[in-house]
Amino acid sequence: MELGRLHDPVLVHDWHAVCLASELTDKPIGVKLLGERVVVFRNEHGVHALQDLCIHRGAMLSEGWLQDGTVVCPYHGWQYDGNGQCVCIPAQPKGERIPPRAKTSSYSCEEKYGFVWVCLGEPGDGVPHFEEFADPAYRPLPCGPYKVKAAGTRVIENFTDFAHLMFVHQNLLGHPDHAELPDIEVVKENGRIYIENVPIFQPVAHSGSDKREGTTYMYRKEVYRALGARLSKTDPSNGQTLWIMLSVTPVTANECLVFMMVSRNYGFDVDDANFIQFQNIVFEQDARVIETQKPELLPLDLQAELNHRVDRFSVAYRRWLRELGVVVGTI
Numbered sequence: 001m002e003l004g005r006l007h008d009p010v011l012v013h014d015w016h017a018v019c020l021a022s023e024l025t026d027k028p029i030g031v032k033l034l035g036e037r038v039v040v041f042r043n044e045h046g047v048h049a050l051q052d053l054c055i056h057r058g059a060m061l062s063e064g065w066l067q068d069g070t071v072v073c074p075y076h077g078w079q080y081d082g083n084g085q086c087v088c089i090p091a092q093p094k095g096e097r098i099p100p101r102a103k104t105s106s107y108s109c110e111e112k113y114g115f116v117w118v119c120l121g122e123p124g125d126g127v128p129h130f131e132e133f134a135d136p137a138y139r140p141l142p143c144g145p146y147k148v149k150a151a152g153t154r155v156i157e158n159f160t161d162f163a164h165l166m167f168v169h170q171n172l173l174g175h176p177d178h179a180e181l182p183d184i185e186v187v188k189e190n191g192r193i194y195i196e197n198v199p200i201f202q203p204v205a206h207s208g209s210d211k212r213e214g215t216t217y218m219y220r221k222e223v224y225r226a227l228g229a230r231l232s233k234t235d236p237s238n239g240q241t242l243w244i245m246l247s248v249t250p251v252t253a254n255e256c257l258v259f260m261m262v263s264r265n266y267g268f269d270v271d272d273a274n275f276i277q278f279q280n281i282v283f284e285q286d287a288r289v290i291e292t293q294k295p296e297l298l299p300l301d302l303q304a305e306l307n308h309r310v311d312r313f314s315v316a317y318r319r320w321l322r323e324l325g326v327v328v329g330t331i
């Protein structure tokens with residue numbers, strides 16, 4: 001049974017972060033993914049995701065509790081294991097067989113980069129691997145998640161956009177006097193699109209940088225999945241690099257949850273809270289604009305909004321979404 005599931009031939013088979021791994025301890029957590037209610041929980045075998053619906057009378061399992069490695073329905077106490085199989089019906093006489101139909105759907109679930117990931121369909125591979133979070137020269141740090149009342153596609157497009165840095169993040173990530181962008185091609189290869197060597201002048205150097213004054217950073221931005229992107233910004237004078245990975249979870253067509261991971265190869269002695277606070281400020285500035293955009297869903301017809309030559313990355317992204325056949329968050 002699929003209650004309110006949004007159908008998308010691409011996103012259903014993709015991995016989506018649903019909560020912080022550190023939040024998932026001794027209680028089940030209810031999340032919503034592509035309109036579907038999902039319960040995630042942890043036991044001695046690891047993390048598990050089930051449809052958040054008891055087969056008996058449709059109560060929410062996430063309102064229940066954990067017992068002996070199972071999630072217990074709060075209504076009549078049926079217990080479900082990590083595969084979604086009901087293993088105990090308290091009202092039935094001991095020793096009687098549990099009906100095999102007494103189960104709920106289970107989904108692929110993994111823990112990686114400090115997040116719990118779920119795939120509702122058939123994931124081709126595991127959660128994508130990013131060297132910048134595994135390399136000991138870097139220090140990874142989860143930020144968010146941020147709730148946004150907008151389509152995930154709008155969030156990814158904003159993440160890939162350079163021309164807003166000087167306005168939305170004025171005096172932090174850009175300055176209007178340095179708004180001109182170079183003419184650089186977007187590359188599409190190996191199932192991802194990217195642009196690199198984009199110089200952006202920033203009035204404030206990042207936390208932990210040796211620089212006091214403004215710095216021109218070299219950016220690389222990449223979209224590796226329909227709702228997954230990452231960027232790096234490097235100070236070419238000293239190699240200090242900050243990576244940001246964004247994984248946007250489509251809660252419904254026009255609501256999303258944004259998981260962010262930053263990773264730096266400098267300033268290990270600087271309090272992580274500074275980096276988190278900086279990302280919180282920057283993300284809030286973005287969300288304020290994204291939540292006002294109309295139409296809410298990203299138009300894949302390139303005639304629908306005015307695409308300028310400087311919007312190359314966004315045009316490449318929209319074309320790619322169309323090619324992939326992404327439905328949720330697009331028109």
Ligand code: FES
Nearest residue numbers: 054056057073076
């Ligand atoms: S509704 Fe879940 S045990 Fe009855």
Ligand SMILES: [Fe+2]
Nearest residue numbers: 158168169286
């Ligand atoms: Fe931004």
